[in-house]
Amino acid sequence: AQSVTQLDSHVSVSEGTPVLLRCNYSSSYSPSLFWYVQHPNKGLQLLLKYTSAATLVKGINGFEAEFKKSETSFHLTKPSAHMSDAAEYFCVVSQNTGTASKLTFGTGTRLQVTL
Amino acid sequence: DGGITQSPKYLFRKEGQNVTLSCEQNLNHDAMYWYRQDPGQGLRLIYYSQIVNDFQKGDIAEGYSVSREKKESFPLTVTSAQKNPTAFYLCASSSVFGANYGYTFGSGTRLTVV
Numbered sequence: 001a002q003s004v005t006q007l008d009s010h011v012s013v014s015e016g017t018p019v020l021l022r023c024n025y026s027s028s029y030s031p032s033l034f035w036y037v038q039h040p041n042k043g044l045q046l047l048l049k050y051t052s053a054a055t056l057v058k059g060i061n062g063f064e065a066e067f068k069k070s071e072t073s074f075h076l077t078k079p080s081a082h083m084s085d086a087a088e089y090f091c092v093v094s095q096n097t098g099t100a101s102k103l104t105f106g107t108g109t110r111l112q113v114t115l
Numbered sequence: 116d117g118g119i120t121q122s123p124k125y126l127f128r129k130e131g132q133n134v135t136l137s138c139e140q141n142l143n144h145d146a147m148y149w150y151r152q153d154p155g156q157g158l159r160l161i162y163y164s165q166i167v168n169d170f171q172k173g174d175i176a177e178g179y180s181v182s183r184e185k186k187e188s189f190p191l192t193v194t195s196a197q198k199n200p201t202a203f204y205l206c207a208s209s210s211v212f213g214a215n216y217g218y219t220f221g222s223g224t225r226l227t228v229v
Contacts, residue, residue: 009155034217036220041124041203041222041223041225042222042223043119043121043205043220043221043222043223044158044205044207044218044220045220046217046218049217090157090158102148102160102163102173103158103160103218105157105158105159106157107155107156107157108155108157
């Protein structure tokens with residue numbers, strides 16, 4: 001079985017300060033991990049993905065995430081927040097079983113960016 | 116531009132009615148999925164389809180039905196048996212079944228029971 005826990009349901013940062021959104025996962029197999037972003041009443045957009053290559057993954061809009069197997073974590077970071085980053089972020093895990101697989105979503109972290 | 120189109124954007128249903136949500140993709144993706152999103156619960160898988168004329172139940176399939184008669188289309192019917200249908204519904208597709216290749220999401224349909 002696989003699961004993902006987003007440790008904060010809501011994060012508030014000032015514009016220009018760093019962003020940290022935390023995610024821990026559980027998986028019986030080597031996982032693939034993703035971060036998606038959702039703006040209000042919109043679909044989900046893929047920010048970045050880890051699929052057993054480099055452990056530091058760079059995504060769009062200046063975001064990056066580091067896969068730490070020993071800590072079973074995949075935290076999302078950005079050096080400097082922008083107002084347009086305000087959205088909901090989902091950490092997602094998928095098992096690499098070689099057979100049919102599906103995504104398991106975290107419950108989401110709402111990022112608020114203030115002036 | 117390739118993508119996924121969901122319609123309508125907003126849908127209102129009376130108690131006891133069936134409604135169908137449309138999902139069309141022009142990405143030539145084999146696999147398609149329906150998710151339900153409720154506040155504070157993330158996304159939950161309703162149904163998925165790996166190929167035409169084949170589909171499988173996800174985690175919360177009760178009260179829903181789907182069809183996959185064409186590669187491009189994967190409509191979802193919310194039946195009167197679904198006890199709490201008010202939610203945001205998202206359709207997605209992938210080139211190969213399995214998340215390693217990434218999913219493309221539509222912009223969603225918000226269903227409200229009135």
